[in-house]
Amino acid sequence: MSALKIKKGATSHSAYNLRPTxxxxxxxxxxxxxxxxxxxxxxxxxxxxxxxxxxxxxxxVAEVDHTGHLSRITIVTSGTPQVIEQIKAQLGRIxxxxxxxxxxxxxxxxxxxxxxxxxxxxxxxxVEALRLADIFRARVVDSTLESFIFEITGAPDKIDAFxxxxxxxxxxxVARTGVAALSRGE
Amino acid sequence: MIVQALIDQxxxxxxxxxxxxxxPIYDEVFQQNAIRHILVRHEQGAVHAAEGYxxxxxxxxxxxxxxxxxxxxxxxxxTDALMxxxxxxxxxxxxxxxxIGSDAFQEADTVGITRPCTxxxxxxxxxxxxxxxxxxxxxxxxxxxxxxVLVDIPKDVQFATGTYMPPxxxxxxxQPKVKGDMEEITELVAAMExxxxxxxxxxxxxxxxxxxxxxxxRELVKATGxxxxxxxxxxxxxPASGQNWLGMLGMHGLYQANMAMHDCDxxxxxxxxxxxxxxxxxxxxxxxxxxxxxxxxxxxINKVIKTDIPIVGDVGHVLEDILKVWKSRGxxxxxxxxxxxxxxxxxxxxxxxxxxxxxxxxxxxxxxLVRLEELTRKHDRYICTEVGQHQMWAAQYLGFEDPxxxxxxxxxxxMGYGFPxxxxxxxxxxxxxxxxxAGEASWLMNMQEMGTAVQYRLPVKQFILNNERLGMVRQWxxxxxxxxxxxxxxxxxxxxxxxxxxxxxxxxxxSDPDDLDDAIMEMITHDGPVIFDCLVEKHENCFPMIPSGxxxxxxxxxxxxxxxxxxxxxxVLV
Numbered sequence: 001m002s003a004l005k006i007k008k009g010a011t012s013h014s015a016y017n018l019r020p021t022x023x024x025x026x027x028x029x030x031x032x033x034x035x036x037x038x039x040x041x042x043x044x045x046x047x048x049x050x051x052x053x054x055x056x057x058x059x060x061v062a063e064v065d066h067t068g069h070l071s072r073i074t075i076v077t078s079g080t081p082q083v084i085e086q087i088k089a090q091l092g093r094i095x096x097x098x099x100x101x102x103x104x105x106x107x108x109x110x111x112x113x114x115x116x117x118x119x120x121x122x123x124x125x126x127v128e129a130l131r132l133a134d135i136f137r138a139r140v141v142d143s144t145l146e147s148f149i150f151e152i153t154g155a156p157d158k159i160d161a162f163x164x165x166x167x168x169x170x171x172x173x174v175a176r177t178g179v180a181a182l183s184r185g186e
Numbered sequence: 187m188i189v190q191a192l193i194d195q196x197x198x199x200x201x202x203x204x205x206x207x208x209x210p211i212y213d214e215v216f217q218q219n220a221i222r223h224i225l226v227r228h229e230q231g232a233v234h235a236a237e238g239y240x241x242x243x244x245x246x247x248x249x250x251x252x253x254x255x256x257x258x259x260x261x262x263x264x265t266d267a268l269m270x271x272x273x274x275x276x277x278x279x280x281x282x283x284x285x286i287g288s289d290a291f292q293e294a295d296t297v298g299i300t301r302p303c304t305x306x307x308x309x310x311x312x313x314x315x316x317x318x319x320x321x322x323x324x325x326x327x328x329x330x331x332x333x334x335v336l337v338d339i340p341k342d343v344q345f346a347t348g349t350y351m352p353p354x355x356x357x358x359x360x361q362p363k364v365k366g367d368m369e370e371i372t373e374l375v376a377a378m379e380x381x382x383x384x385x386x387x388x389x390x391x392x393x394x395x396x397x398x399x400x401x402x403x404r405e406l407v408k409a410t411g412x413x414x415x416x417x418x419x420x421x422x423x424x425p426a427s428g429q430n431w432l433g434m435l436g437m438h439g440l441y442q443a444n445m446a447m448h449d450c451d452x453x454x455x456x457x458x459x460x461x462x463x464x465x466x467x468x469x470x471x472x473x474x475x476x477x478x479x480x481x482x483x484x485x486x487i488n489k490v491i492k493t494d495i496p497i498v499g500d501v502g503h504v505l506e507d508i509l510k511v512w513k514s515r516g517x518x519x520x521x522x523x524x525x526x527x528x529x530x531x532x533x534x535x536x537x538x539x540x541x542x543x544x545x546x547x548x549x550x551x552x553x554x555l556v557r558l559e560e561l562t563r564k565h566d567r568y569i570c571t572e573v574g575q576h577q578m579w580a581a582q583y584l585g586f587e588d589p590x591x592x593x594x595x596x597x598x599x600x601m602g603y604g605f606p607x608x609x610x611x612x613x614x615x616x617x618x619x620x621x622x623x624a625g626e627a628s629w630l631m632n633m634q635e636m637g638t639a640v641q642y643r644l645p646v647k648q649f650i651l652n653n654e655r656l657g658m659v660r661q662w663x664x665x666x667x668x669x670x671x672x673x674x675x676x677x678x679x680x681x682x683x684x685x686x687x688x689x690x691x692x693x694x695x696x697s698d699p700d701d702l703d704d705a706i707m708e709m710i711t712h713d714g715p716v717i718f719d720c721l722v723e724k725h726e727n728c729f730p731m732i733p734s735g736x737x738x739x740x741x742x743x744x745x746x747x748x749x750x751x752x753x754x755x756x757x758v759l760v
Contacts, residue, residue, distance in 0.1 A: 036359075039309070044301060051302050082488065089485035095306040095326055095360050 028057065028078045029104040030111060030181045031088065036096040037063050037071040044094050045073055054087050055079060058113075058156075058178035070098065076156075076179050101183070108184040114177045115159045120147040121170030129169045136162050147172070187313070187350050188277065188339070189214045189221060191320040194353050197221055197248050199239060199613050201232040205252025206292060207279025210344035212250075224613060224642060227634040229256050231606035233263020233334075234632070237272045238610030241593045242568055244396060246273035246327050247610065253279045254292030257338075258299065262600060265303040267334035269597025270419060271394055273327040274334035276304075282342035283311050296338045305333030311340065313348030321353040322360075330362030331483040332394055362482060366499030366507055374454070374478045374495050375511045381452035381476075382523035383530075384412045387435065387464075390419030390596070391457015391481060391501045393589045399502035400589045403456065404428070406509055410519050413531055415443035417458050418581055419596045426585030432531065436464045437732050438578040441539035441741060442531055444730075447472050448738035449530070455479040457501040460490040461597070470737030480504045539730045539743055540582055549699050551576065551651045551722040555583035555623070558649060561706050565619040567591065568611045572604040572628030575657035575728045580623040602631030605648060609635055612644040619647070619710060626652040626719075627676050636689040639715040647709050648717045653724045654679060661727045682719035689715075697721040 035041045042061055049056050057076040064072040077087060084102070091100045103109035117138075119129045122145075129148060133140065138152035147170075152162055156179055163174065188211050192200065201224045204212045215223050226232040229251045236247025251260050257278040267274045281290040297309045306326050308319045319337055327335045378384060386407060392399050400423040407414050407430050414424050415432040424431060433440030435447055447453065453475040458464070460479075465471040471491060478495035479487050487496045497504055512518075544553040569584055570593040571577040577594055586592050593611060595603035608622040622629075629650050639646050659674040683693030692712050696705040696719070709716045731742045 040297060040301065043298070047302055082492075085488055086485065089487070089489075093483065093485050098359060 024080055026078050026080055027084060027104070028076065029084050029102055030109065030179060031075045031077060031091070032101040032103055032181060032183075033073040033075060033091055033097060034099040034101075035071050035073060035094075036098065037069050038096060041071070041096050042073070044096065045075075045091065048090055048094065049075075049077075049087075052086075052090065054083065058176075060178040060180050074178070074180050103181050103183055106183055109181050110184060111155050111179050111181040112153055113156050113159055113179050114151065114153045115163075116141070116175045117150045117152070117163065117166050117171060118147055118173035119150065119166050119170050120172045122146060125169045129166060132162075132165050132169075138162065187317055187348065188320065188344070189218055190350060191317050191353075192248060193220050195321065195324045196245070199224060200248040200250055201226055201235045201239070201610065202250035203227075203229050203232060203252065203256060204250075205256050205279065207253035207281060207341050208250060208256075208277075208339075208344070209279075210341065211277070211279070211339075215250075222613075223250075224609070224638065226606065226609075227637045228632065229259035230262050230602065231609070231632050231635045231638065233260050233267065233274060233276065234600075234603050234606035235610035235613070235635075235638075236274050236276075237263065237267055237270075237603075238570060238593050238607030239614045240267075240272050240274060240610075241393075241607075242590050242611040243614045244590060246275055246324060246332075249274065249276040251276065251278055252292065253281055253296065254294045256292075257294055257296040257336075260336075261300060261303055262598075264300055264334045264336065266595055266598040266600045266603060268303055268305065270595065271332050271390060272334065273332035275323050275327050276334065276336045278336060278338045279344070280309065280338045280340040283340045284342070286340065296336070300336050303334070304336045305331075307336040307338065309338045309340075310343055313343050313346040316343060316348060317351045321351075322358055324353075325358050326360055329360065331391075363498055364482070364500035364503050366480065366497040366504035368507065368511075370495055370497045371504065371507050372511055374497065375508060375515060377452050377476055377478065377495065378410065378412075378454070378512065379515070379518040380520055381412075382520055383446075383450045383475075383527045384410075384452040384454065384524065385432075385446045385450040386412055386414040386454050386456060387416070387447065387458055388414060388420045388423055388456045389417040389458025392420055392423035393457075395457065395482075395501040397589060399423070399457075399500075399505060402502060402505035402509065406505060406512075409509070409512070409517065411521070411524055412454075412519075413446055413528070415439070415446065417461065417464055417596070418594060420458060421581060421592045422586035422589045425587040427587060432535075434581050436461075437466070438582065438728055438730065439464075439732075440582070441537050441730055441743065442534035444732065444738040444741055445534045446531055450475045453477045455481075455493075456505070457481060459486045462490075465490065466732045466740075467735055467737045472738070537743070539741075544699060547698060549697065549702060549720060549722045551579055551653070551726055552583055553699065554649075554651060554702065554720050554722060555579050557702050558621070558623075558706055559584050561703065562619060562621065562710060565710070566615075566617070568593070568608075568615060568618055568620045570594065570604040570608040570611060570620070570622040572622070572624045572631075573599045573601045574625045574628055574659075575653075575661065575726075576623055576625045576628075576651045578658075578728045579651075584623075601628040603628075605629060605632050605646075606635045606638075608646040608648075609638055609642075609644055612639075612646050613642070620645070621647045621649050624648055624650045625657060626650050626654065626679060626682075627656050630680075633685075636686070636691060636715070636717075640690045643714065645712070645714050645716075648715070649709070649720065650682065650718060651720050651722050652679070652682070653722050653726065655724060657726075658728065660725075664727070665733070682717045686715075686717040691715040691717060693717045693719065695719040695721070
């Protein structure tokens with residue numbers, strides 16, 4: 001588990017974390033869910049969210065430990081503190097879920113997302129798009145005389161900001177991976 | 187291999203219904219004698235029967251059904267078992283692996299359909315993995331908060347030969363926490379020492395934890411002298427004849443129990459889940475109390491009611507630790523204040539909220555249950571129910587002295603549960619008196635199981651309180667919908683005596699209060715299945731009642747108070 005940079009003992013197994021102070025303000029939380037990589041496991045997680053009416057703002061999933069047969073699902077969700085506590089507890093109940101970590105409350109964490117933007121245009125707009133891409137350290141991964149595809153990685157707000165800038169310059173298509181996140185330090 | 191796995195898991199009885207996709211399993215069942223197979227008449231009946239078996243024994247119930255319709259018919263039973271935390275293992279046949287996804291005959295996406303209504307499920311694609319999955323299925327179903335699991339086995343996997351692995355002391359990563367946190371337990375004990383108005387609120391978790399948990403609960407109640415109430419699911423964990431018993435709480439709970447919940451200063455929830463039938467209006471629920479909650483499922487805590495002292499663990503283990511800590515700290519309670527609290531409770535009790543008068547020539551349903559209680563309580567007795575008014579009356583008027591004696595569909599509220607459940611109970615306890623208290627409408631939902639009862643000579647007693655109505659629906663229509671009785675009248679009912687006779691069983695009809703005792707005695711003494719058609723008052727309402735959207739202290743006690751009590755906000759609740 002340490003190879004995956006996940007601290008032990010978060011939500012599901014300690015009674016202490018079950019004492020939230022409730023408020024009605026919606027919060028955004030990033031959850032890292034370590035699951036057995038087997039058929040249907042993603043359906044279980046998604047079914048839990050839809051069945052109980054929770055929000056999914058973004059979701060990424062991939063195998064992270066081939067020998068241990070483990071996948072990591074990173075979910076960005078929002079809800080009142082009581083709902084967030086329930087989401088974590090309900091995720092912890094799923095038999096194939098090994099661990100649930102709330103990266104938003106378990107100390108500092110790093111969030112990254114990859115996105116691709118297709119920007120079509122000619123003349124000044126095209127030059128401006130390229131200049132801004134340079135500032136954002138976006139790479140050109142495809143180019144025609146009338147379009148670019150930029151690849152950009154970063155925190156979700158950086159990608160949002162880049163999207164805002166590209167929109168007037170001829171943004172025609174976007175693909176985003178959703179958030180991947182890890183806690184900082186040990 | 188499948189049968190061997192069942193034998194190794196200690197299974198002696200399975201309930202099921204054969205079909206094309208499970209023929210290889212049934213071939214194995216045919217060639218052995220270690221496991222008894224009970225042929226039901228509908229797959230829903232198989233799951234409910236397995237639930238009855240499981241609840242009355244504490245062992246998991248096992249079901250075998252075929253693919254497609256066999257599996258979909260089992261869905262209601264699975265959901266019922268999930269809501270009430272009953273350990274059930276359902277084995278379904280599936281079309282061969284190479285045909286999955288081709289819309290083959292009797293193909294259904296069984297694991298997809300049952301994913302939200304099982305604790306876990308598996309589709310086994312390799313025969314070598316089969317025995318491991320089966321053992322894991324038993325482990326998952328019974329450990330932690332129990333629940334139903336399903337193993338979907340394609341027909342080619344059933345036919346192929348593979349290596350059988352016997353059960354190993356658990357290799358599973360699924361190991362729920364059973365010991366409670368000592369710091370929290372100590373905090374609870376400290377609160378118990380100081381409490382002026384404490385109350386124990388217990389639920390099905392006590393029963394699921396095993397007989398030892400009920401014993402510990404009784405010891406704790408006796409030692410502290412605190413009053414105790416229970417949910418529908420928890421009846422029997424503390425004896426109904428016990429000194430500290432307040433009766434059931436909740437929507438149709440007893441006045442003293444609900445008032446105690448409302449006024450208490452320390453509420454100790456042991457293995458219950460603050461269901462909406464219990465809490466009534468959330469923001470007015472037990473407003474003055476410190477709330478402790480013992481539950482093996484962390485997701486139950488803070489789900490509905492904010493808890494001050496959360497303890498995650500198995501009820502039995504936690505109760506043991508509570509007793510240990512409480513004794514080591516000198517067995518203290520605030521006995522003076524608790525005595526005053528009891529005085530208050532006695533005043534509430536004196537209202538006698540279950541009072542009714544049996545007059546005239548029509549049997550009141552309450553009276554029928556009082557007589558049933560009187561004439562059967564000394565027997566080795568198990569009670570099942572269907573769902574509705576009769577279920578609530580049974581909970582109010584029958585006394586349960588021991589755990590695992592009361593089988594009812596609490597969470598899902600499944601009409602048609604009780605009859606097949608009684609078959610499962612009788613299978614597990616062949617010499618016991620098994621009674622299903624039913625309404626005529628619920629009973630008809632799974633009446634085909636008469637064939638099962640007669641085939642296996644199971645002397646289950648079907649005690650039908652027949653009011654020719656969907657009584658609870660009718661009651662709500664009266665209270666909420668301006669007495670417009672939409673579709674709640676059971677028209678064209680069968681003659682239950684002839685129905686019994688047509689199946690080769692005994693039928694008894696009773697409509698006169700004076701004949702009731704003799705008729706009940708005839709039912710008890712008959713050695714075989716009986717349908718008892720008890721014609722009761724048609725418009726009787728079930729009281730006391732907390733109307734939807736109201737608080738515990740706003741209970742209705744009887745007919746006089748019911749005019750316009752549920753406001754428009756309450757009427758949208760169920």
